[in-house]
Amino acid sequence: SSSHKLYEEINAVVAEHIKYSGFTIDDGVWEAIHEEGEMKVYRREMEEDGMIVDPLKAVHCVKGITGHELCHYFWDVSVRMEWEGTLESTNTVEVVSDDTVITHQTHKRVWPTTQRDAVFWSHIRHIAGNDENSPDMWMVCNYSTDHDKAQPSKCVRVKMNVAMVCETMVTPRADGKPSTREDLTCRVQYAAYVNPGGWAPPSVLRAVYKREYPKFLKRFTQYVTNATADKPIMF
Numbered sequence: 001s002s003s004h005k006l007y008e009e010i011n012a013v014v015a016e017h018i019k020y021s022g023f024t025i026d027d028g029v030w031e032a033i034h035e036e037g038e039m040k041v042y043r044r045e046m047e048e049d050g051m052i053v054d055p056l057k058a059v060h061c062v063k064g065i066t067g068h069e070l071c072h073y074f075w076d077v078s079v080r081m082e083w084e085g086t087l088e089s090t091n092t093v094e095v096v097s098d099d100t101v102i103t104h105q106t107h108k109r110v111w112p113t114t115q116r117d118a119v120f121w122s123h124i125r126h127i128a129g130n131d132e133n134s135p136d137m138w139m140v141c142n143y144s145t146d147h148d149k150a151q152p153s154k155c156v157r158v159k160m161n162v163a164m165v166c167e168t169m170v171t172p173r174a175d176g177k178p179s180t181r182e183d184l185t186c187r188v189q190y191a192a193y194v195n196p197g198g199w200a201p202p203s204v205l206r207a208v209y210k211r212e213y214p215k216f217l218k219r220f221t222q223y224v225t226n227a228t229a230d231k232p233i234m235f
C-alpha cells in the first residue's frame with residue numbers, strides 16, 4: 001500500500017527522473033557511443049572513488065507498440081530472463097504492491113570482473129499528461145535498496161538507479177476507424193546510473209557498457225514487439 005515506507009523514496013526518485021526526462025540531450029556533455037537506426041546511446045565519463053560510474057542515456061523510437069506495453073514488459077519480472085541476456089538468476093524478495101516489487105538478481109560474470117548482483121525496488125507508474133507541455137508518460141524505475149531476504153552472496157553488489165520513460169504517439173486514422181499498431185510509435189528514454197560496487201578495470205567496464213547496453217536495448221525492444229504483435233493494444 002502507498003503507506004509503505006518505501007513510497008517516500010519512490011516518489012522522490014520518480015520526480016527526479018521526470019525532471020531530467022526532458023527528452024533533450026545537451027550534446028556538449030553526452031558522448032554518443034552507439035547509433036543504430038532510431039536508437040542512440042550516450043554516456044558521460046564519471047568516476048567516484050576511482051570507480052567508473054558513467055551515467056548512461058539512450059533514446060529510441062519503436063513503431064507498433066505503446067509506452068504502457070514497453071514499461072509493462074520491462075517491469076514484469078516473470079519475463080526478464082527472456083530478454084536480459086546478462087542475467088544469471090532473478091528472485092522476487094517482496095511484492096510491495098501491485099506496482100512495486102523488490103528483486104534480487106545476479107548478472108553473469110563479465111571476465112575479468114567479479115560477478116555482480118543487484119537488489120532493487122522496481123516501480124511502474126502512469127503519469128497522465130494533462131496538456132502539451134506535460135505529456136502522457138509511462139515509467140519504470142529500478143532503484144537499489146537493501147532487503148533482509150536478499151541472501152548475501154559471493155557477488156559484488158552494484159548500486160543502481162535506472163529509469164525507462166516512454167511517450168506514445170498515435171497518428172489519427174483518416175477513416176476514423178480504431179487505431180491499429182501501424183498508427184503507434186513509442187518514444188523511449190532510458191537512463192542508467194550504475195555504481196559497480198567495487199573496483200573493476202575502467203577500460204573493461206567501459207567496454208562492457210558500450211557493448212552490453214545497445215545490445216540489451218535492441219533485444220528488449222525486439223522482445224516487446226514480438227510479444228505484443230498478435231495481442232490487443234495496451235494503451
Ligand SMILES: CCCc1ccc(-c2ccc(S(=O)(=O)CCO)cc2)cc1[C@H]1C[C@H]1c1ccccn1
Pocket residue numbers: 084086107108110113116118142158160162192194196200205208209212213216
Ligand atoms: C560490472 C557491472 C555489471 C552490471 C551491473 C548492472 C547491470 C544492469 C542492471 C540493471 C539493468 S536494468 O535496466 O534495470 C534491467 C534489469 O536487469 C541493466 C543493467 C549490468 C551489468 C553488466 C552485465 C553488464 C550489462 C551492462 C549493461 C546492460 C546489461 N548488462
